Amino acid sequence: MGKFKGDNKGRRDFLRTISATGAFSLMPVSFALSESRNALENLKRAKGVVELSELPKRKELNLSPASWIWFPAERILPNSFFHFRKVLKLNKSVRSAKGWIQAESRYVLFLNGQRIQFGPAPSDPRYAEADPIDLTDRLKIDDNVFGATVVYFGFGDGAWPAGKAGFIFRLEIGFEDGEKSILVSDETWSVQQAKSWPSGKYKRWYLRALQEEFDNRLYPDGWNDVGFSEDNSWKKAKVFSKEAQKTALSSSISDYLYDSGGNQNTQLRRRTVPLILEKPVHDFQLKEVHTLNWNTSIEEYFDFKTKNAFQVDQIIDGFSEKGATWEFEVPKSQNQGLVLSFEMQEHAIGWPFVTISCSEGTTVEMLVQQGHELLKRGGPALINNNFNSWTRFICKEGENQFMSFDYESVKWVQLHIHHAVGTVKISHPGLLRRVYDFPFQPTVETPHEGFNRLLGACINTVWNNSHDTIVDCVGRERQQYSGDIGHMIHALHVGFGEGQLPYRFVDTFSQGLTLGGFFMDSWPAYDRLNRLAQRQLDLTPWGVLLDHSVGFCYDCWNHYLYSGKKEDLEEAFPRLLRFFELIQSSLDNEGLLQVENLGVNAIWMDTDSYKAVRDKQCAYNLYVASMLKLALGPLAAEFGLDGLKNQMFDMSLKLAEKVEAKFYLASEGLLVINLPWLDEDKEKRTCERSLAHWVLGGFVPKSSKKAVLNELTTLPKRLGRCYPANTIWTYWACSALGNTEFILKDFDQRWLPMLSVKENNTIQEHWQAEKDTQNQLSHAGIAPFYAAYMCFAGIEVIRPGGSLVRVKPQPASLEKLKLTYHTSYGPLEFNCQGKKGNRKLILSIPIGVLVHLEIPSSEKIPHGAEKVTADKNEFTTVCLSGGEVWEIDLLFV
Numbered sequence: 001m002g003k004f005k006g007d008n009k010g011r012r013d014f015l016r017t018i019s020a021t022g023a024f025s026l027m028p029v030s031f032a033l034s035e036s037r038n039a040l041e042n043l044k045r046a047k048g049v050v051e052l053s054e055l056p057k058r059k060e061l062n063l064s065p066a067s068w069i070w071f072p073a074e075r076i077l078p079n080s081f082f083h084f085r086k087v088l089k090l091n092k093s094v095r096s097a098k099g100w101i102q103a104e105s106r107y108v109l110f111l112n113g114q115r116i117q118f119g120p121a122p123s124d125p126r127y128a129e130a131d132p133i134d135l136t137d138r139l140k141i142d143d144n145v146f147g148a149t150v151v152y153f154g155f156g157d158g159a160w161p162a163g164k165a166g167f168i169f170r171l172e173i174g175f176e177d178g179e180k181s182i183l184v185s186d187e188t189w190s191v192q193q194a195k196s197w198p199s200g201k202y203k204r205w206y207l208r209a210l211q212e213e214f215d216n217r218l219y220p221d222g223w224n225d226v227g228f229s230e231d232n233s234w235k236k237a238k239v240f241s242k243e244a245q246k247t248a249l250s251s252s253i254s255d256y257l258y259d260s261g262g263n264q265n266t267q268l269r270r271r272t273v274p275l276i277l278e279k280p281v282h283d284f285q286l287k288e289v290h291t292l293n294w295n296t297s298i299e300e301y302f303d304f305k306t307k308n309a310f311q312v313d314q315i316i317d318g319f320s321e322k323g324a325t326w327e328f329e330v331p332k333s334q335n336q337g338l339v340l341s342f343e344m345q346e347h348a349i350g351w352p353f354v355t356i357s358c359s360e361g362t363t364v365e366m367l368v369q370q371g372h373e374l375l376k377r378g379g380p381a382l383i384n385n386n387f388n389s390w391t392r393f394i395c396k397e398g399e400n401q402f403m404s405f406d407y408e409s410v411k412w413v414q415l416h417i418h419h420a421v422g423t424v425k426i427s428h429p430g431l432l433r434r435v436y437d438f439p440f441q442p443t444v445e446t447p448h449e450g451f452n453r454l455l456g457a458c459i460n461t462v463w464n465n466s467h468d469t470i471v472d473c474v475g476r477e478r479q480q481y482s483g484d485i486g487h488m489i490h491a492l493h494v495g496f497g498e499g500q501l502p503y504r505f506v507d508t509f510s511q512g513l514t515l516g517g518f519f520m521d522s523w524p525a526y527d528r529l530n531r532l533a534q535r536q537l538d539l540t541p542w543g544v545l546l547d548h549s550v551g552f553c554y555d556c557w558n559h560y561l562y563s564g565k566k567e568d569l570e571e572a573f574p575r576l577l578r579f580f581e582l583i584q585s586s587l588d589n590e591g592l593l594q595v596e597n598l599g600v601n602a603i604w605m606d607t608d609s610y611k612a613v614r615d616k617q618c619a620y621n622l623y624v625a626s627m628l629k630l631a632l633g634p635l636a637a638e639f640g641l642d643g644l645k646n647q648m649f650d651m652s653l654k655l656a657e658k659v660e661a662k663f664y665l666a667s668e669g670l671l672v673i674n675l676p677w678l679d680e681d682k683e684k685r686t687c688e689r690s691l692a693h694w695v696l697g698g699f700v701p702k703s704s705k706k707a708v709l710n711e712l713t714t715l716p717k718r719l720g721r722c723y724p725a726n727t728i729w730t731y732w733a734c735s736a737l738g739n740t741e742f743i744l745k746d747f748d749q750r751w752l753p754m755l756s757v758k759e760n761n762t763i764q765e766h767w768q769a770e771k772d773t774q775n776q777l778s779h780a781g782i783a784p785f786y787a788a789y790m791c792f793a794g795i796e797v798i799r800p801g802g803s804l805v806r807v808k809p810q811p812a813s814l815e816k817l818k819l820t821y822h823t824s825y826g827p828l829e830f831n832c833q834g835k836k837g838n839r840k841l842i843l844s845i846p847i848g849v850l851v852h853l854e855i856p857s858s859e860k861i862p863h864g865a866e867k868v869t870a871d872k873n874e875f876t877t878v879c880l881s882g883g884e885v886w887e888i889d890l891l892f893v
Contacts, residue, residue, distance in 0.1 A: 081197040126265070361394065362394075562802060638800060731787050815834060
């Protein structure tokens with residue numbers, strides 16, 4: 001019997017304003033609606049949520065007397081690197097040494113030559129978070145050298161919208177004798193412009209700032225360790241700001257690239273999630289070796305991707321796939337290159353590294369890719385796509401140890417070696433993998449081998465997509481999106497027992513609220529700011545995805561539902577109210593929300609599901625209606641704003657009524673998304689999103705439920721289907737309508753054949769993917785994972801905080817489903833075994849949790865349970881108390 005069982009280990013044990021016409025306003029938006037204005041005032045008086053103009057003091061981190069320092073210059077080029085250095089002599093034993101560090105844009109911290117950590121977490125530059133440091137067990141009596149290599153992007157990046165250069169550091173040291181000392185960044189620190197990285201290097205790609213080129217011949221060996229002598233290339237740092245409670249954005253440093261001033265309304269904050277663990281992985285295998293003949297300069301090719309730049313010379317055989325060291329005679333001609341292709345066991349995220357022994361001037365391009373077909377099987381000679389995912393290393397004589405400065409999304413690593421003389425020795429290729437410090441690893445068991453394989457791929461994808469926030473497409477954007485990607489909140493809370501990462505997500509994403517009242521669909525992100533300008537010039541169909549703002553309201557509610565922590569939404573909730581005002585002001589003369597001609601905005605809604613943008617109107621309006629009813633309205637009520645909740649409920653009902661009036665086809669009992677344009681389209685069209693929101697919002701009439709389920713499960717050609725990240729809407733709808741067997745069938749038909757599942761142990765972005773392309777093979781579409789908890793086990797939190805949970809088991813043909821569902825009160829253990837008609841359900845419920853078990857009315861009420869409600873024709877709800885283990889026989893489930 002096949003099964004998947006994750007290790008339920010502790011964290012340290014784990015090793016593995018838009019108007020109706022679409023006009024965009026750059027002026028601040030006031031609350032035109034008295035209810036919204038009063039809502040904020042009420043919240044302020046109640047101290048439940050602060051106004052947007054106020055920054056909560058509890059989040060402020062003041063690192064005084066530390067200063068923001070940098071290289072003493074009037075101009076800082078993009079992609080420039082600097083080494084910061086400070087020597088501290090200690091003459092007695094240390095009891096504790098803890099502090100904080102922040103640097104723009106990224107840093108690596110060293111102590112006495114040893115790598116300590118990488119950071120900081122991508123943040124809104126107005127609210128940057130400093131990383132904690134703990135050097136208690138690393139300081140020694142004698143000289144200690146603190147070093148930090150910092151890169152300033154300058155260029156916008158997918159996770160760095162803009163900012164200013166800066167470095168700040170504070171370390172409090174307590175000695176065994178009770179004395180204390182403090183080390184801070186100031187003008188006594190030394191700084192060097194790191195010439196081993198050329199300053200002003202062009203961007204890698206639209207959403208990646210750093211195209212790294214590193215010359216090891218120019219690296220000052222030992223600079224971050226004791227015994228190093230500084231030469232005249234080292235200068236004393238310049239202080240650009242002594243306001244250590246603000247971010248680098250408030251400093252006086254010149255921003256020549258964007259000509260921006262200093263925003264004084266910033267706040268330096270504490271990091272809100274654990275530091276990412278770094279675990280070395282050495283499971284690379286050498287899969288192929290070949291040589292190339294170059295027709296043009298190699299540098300020209302990598303700069304411009306010149307066509308017909310090279311031909312394959314020969315494929316080299318006779319090497320061992322496994323091993324720690326490989327030696328090759330390099331081609332003697334300068335226009336030839338040696339290529340080695342390594343594959344990892346599974347797809348992971350981290351810093352690729354390798355050791356190379358060679359002649360001086362040997363140049364290596366390290367390329368990474370998520371999916372690759374070997375050259376001998378028809379694949380490309382170089383795994384270089386339009387993301388330009390390569391790093392160039394130039395070697396000194398002898399042994400060179402290389403690791404990329406920034407982390408990568410890796411299944412394949414390719415080394416392209418040229419300008420070498422004689423023998424090249426390659427050894428110890430590996431990856432320093434980034435792994436989030438989860439409290440638990442999930443436990444899920446089923447007898448369905450395909451389901452188990454999907455669960456494993458989903459879990460690995462969660463590891464890949466959980467960094468300093470929830471991200472998707474780690475090989476492309478590495479951004480936090482709402483909407484489709486926010487579904488991961490379910491997986492993190494219930495599967496991993498993780499609440500800090502969802503909190504940071506809802507908090508930092510909300511900071512991307514625009515002056516117009518809508519949210520950037522990814523934030524912090526340079527590209528969404530750039531899209532605003534591109535839309536003005538009609539240079540892109542991609543605007544800010546407005547439906548992701550709708551999804552973000554769901555995300556905030558879901559995080560609050562699981563955690564019960566209103567304080568986590570103190571900044572986000574008022575911003576949600578601004579978005580609600582935007583929705584109200586955007587209704588057209590039909591009483592519906594438009595999906596076309598939205599100015600700088602656009603509507604995504606599973607674009608591949610629709611033949612025309614106007615076809616999204618039905619689903620989008622039901623999405624908003626459902627959100628108001630199921631998320632934002634209840635959230636307003638939790639904050640004591642019943643009047644506002646009633647407005648939201650009223651708008652929800654009216655939107656649903658308007659949708660049915662425009663799109664409901666009575667003869668089929670369905671919503672036809674192009675019904676108003678049938679004469680023009682010559683065909684009827686439906687979509688999963690509109691039907692799912694119709695069901696889940698509680699809008700569908702009982703007489704249409706059978707037709708909806710039939711449409712969703714028989715899959716007629718007219719049905720527009722979701723892409724993987726949004727299939728959960730369909731699964732939730734099918735579960736609500738009583739058919740989870742369809743979900744298992746869909747796993748077999750669409751999920752298991754995925755390239756990423758078969759080869760990478762991950763979930764890809766779209767249903768079809770190809771190797772050696774820009775297709776993303778580690779995305780956030782992990783619907784099979786939370787379907788196990790929410791559809792098959794049927795577990796759902798009803799009361800915010802998790803004190804009341806509904807369980808409606810629908811295991812379909814699964815003869816075993818065992819899982820741990822994490823609540824804020826502790827784990828709820830679910831174990832259902834047996835065939836339909838003869839199942840036993842065992843529920844171990846933590847103290848403080850009541851379970852409402854929903855079972856067919858024909859089932860026998862468990863002994864000691866209290867009946868809550870009963871429907872003579874369908875289901876009975878019984879109450880099971882916490883702190884007990886319940887064993888229930890099920891004859892009709």
